[in-house]
Amino acid sequence: MAIQQKLSLMIPGPTPVPEKVLEALSRHPIGHRSKEFQDLIESTTKNLQWLHQTQNDVLTITGSGTAAMEAGIISTLNKGDKVICGENGKFGERWVKVAKEFGLEVIKIDSEWGTPLNPEEFKKVLEEDKEKEIKAVILTHSETSTGVINDLETISSYIRKHSRALSIVDCVTSLGACNVPVDEWELDIVASGSQKGYMIPPGLSFVAVSKKAWDAAKQSNLPKFYLNLNSYRKSLENNSNPYTPAVNLVFALEESLKMMREEGLETIFLRHNRHKLAISNAVKALNLKLYADEKYLSPSITAVDTEEIDAEELRKKIKNKYDILLAGGQDHLKSKIFRVGHLGYINDRDIITVISAISSTLLEMGKITSQQAGEALIIASKYLNAN
Numbered sequence: 001m002a003i004q005q006k007l008s009l010m011i012p013g014p015t016p017v018p019e020k021v022l023e024a025l026s027r028h029p030i031g032h033r034s035k036e037f038q039d040l041i042e043s044t045t046k047n048l049q050w051l052h053q054t055q056n057d058v059l060t061i062t063g064s065g066t067a068a069m070e071a072g073i074i075s076t077l078n079k080g081d082k083v084i085c086g087e088n089g090k091f092g093e094r095w096v097k098v099a100k101e102f103g104l105e106v107i108k109i110d111s112e113w114g115t116p117l118n119p120e121e122f123k124k125v126l127e128e129d130k131e132k133e134i135k136a137v138i139l140t141h142s143e144t145s146t147g148v149i150n151d152l153e154t155i156s157s158y159i160r161k162h163s164r165a166l167s168i169v170d171c172v173t174s175l176g177a178c179n180v181p182v183d184e185w186e187l188d189i190v191a192s193g194s195q196k197g198y199m200i201p202p203g204l205s206f207v208a209v210s211k212k213a214w215d216a217a218k219q220s221n222l223p224k225f226y227l228n229l230n231s232y233r234k235s236l237e238n239n240s241n242p243y244t245p246a247v248n249l250v251f252a253l254e255e256s257l258k259m260m261r262e263e264g265l266e267t268i269f270l271r272h273n274r275h276k277l278a279i280s281n282a283v284k285a286l287n288l289k290l291y292a293d294e295k296y297l298s299p300s301i302t303a304v305d306t307e308e309i310d311a312e313e314l315r316k317k318i319k320n321k322y323d324i325l326l327a328g329g330q331d332h333l334k335s336k337i338f339r340v341g342h343l344g345y346i347n348d349r350d351i352i353t354v355i356s357a358i359s360s361t362l363l364e365m366g367k368i369t370s371q372q373a374g375e376a377l378i379i380a381s382k383y384l385n386a387n
């Protein structure tokens with residue numbers, strides 16, 4: 001039995017929280033209309049713009065990533081608008097549901113779970129829309145349910161050519177893990193959540209909004225109140241928030257963004273890439289298969305197909321013995337895959353440890369040889385030691 005209370009979170013959110021950030025969380029709250037809090041909002045907003053590589057407004061909402069996506073959709077679109085939704089996993093499915101719930105007409109572009117969306121299909125539908133009836137393209141960059149990264153750079157270039165449609169993008173598990181240059185790719189709405197690459201607990205979400213999206217927001221007639229981005233924009237002019245924000249999470253955000261700036265964007269992206277390569281190559285040495293197309297592996301999560309092994313049983317053993325929490329498969333993938341989160345505050349030791357835990361559990365179950373267990377570690381070390 002593992003000593004409890006030493007939980008290692010290797011799921012794609014909530015992610016581990018650094019000590020400095022925990023300390024910030026435990027401070028006594030301050031008034032959210034005070035000068036001190038306004039200064040904090042000014043500083044976190046600047047750092048959020050840095051993280052998003054944008055001059056656009058970046059708004060902070062009290063709510064999870066879904067709130068940020070919903071806010072982007074309902075603040076910029078109109079009843080009955082035609083939108084394209086990309087769907088190749090659980091989160092893509094969610095945005096189709098949200099769009100339909102608000103009465104939007106959805107053109108679905110999908111691909112099998114585990115495979116990326118095909119940018120050429122977006123190009124075709126957008127080029128055929130001569131009347132410019134398509135008002136937005138809604139898609140997920142890193143599809144957490146399958147560990148696939150979609151080619152947002154290419155898809156966004158087709159959206160730009162269309163010129164009328166907005167891009168509304170779920171970057172919940174890509175922002176802070178790989179390059180999402182919002183201005184360069186001219187992304188209109190970019191949504192993310194605090195419990196992911198930001199390294200803070202759940203409760204805040206962020207929406208970057210372009211000028212084009214603000215122009216669309218002027219006409220938008222979908223029902224909204226708490227998630228009306230116009231209210232957040234107006235308040236941000238005074239470095240404030242329309243409602244009582246999660247003050248302590250903003251303290252935490254200030255600390256985590258400082259840590260990110262110290263590490264530097266490029267170094268953060270390289271770290272996530274090394275971890276992705278170490279895990280994905282190590283699991284192959286353990287008779288396991290990658291669930292996602294190897295050319296499109298998410299920087300933040302690796303989905304592993306366990307074939308004849310019950311993934312839930314494996315996950316449970318690893319949790320009980322090592323106190324490492326891995327994520328399970330969702331929907332039809334339950335018991336078929338497990339997912340290793342390597343997003344946010346994760347270091348090389350976490351990666352070596354999780355690979356060792358998976359290897360020794362498989363060894364104990366009689367599924368691999370000790371030679372394979374050793375090879376997995378050698379392979380992982382090779383990628384961890386690469387620059």
Ligand SMILES: Cc1ncc(COP(=O)(O)O)c(C=O)c1O
Pocket residue numbers: 012013064065066067091140142143144145170172173193
């Ligand atoms: C890609 C992606 N989109 C959206 C969400 C939803 O975020 P939340 O649970 O914070 O609402 C998640 C959460 O895991 C996610 O991974």
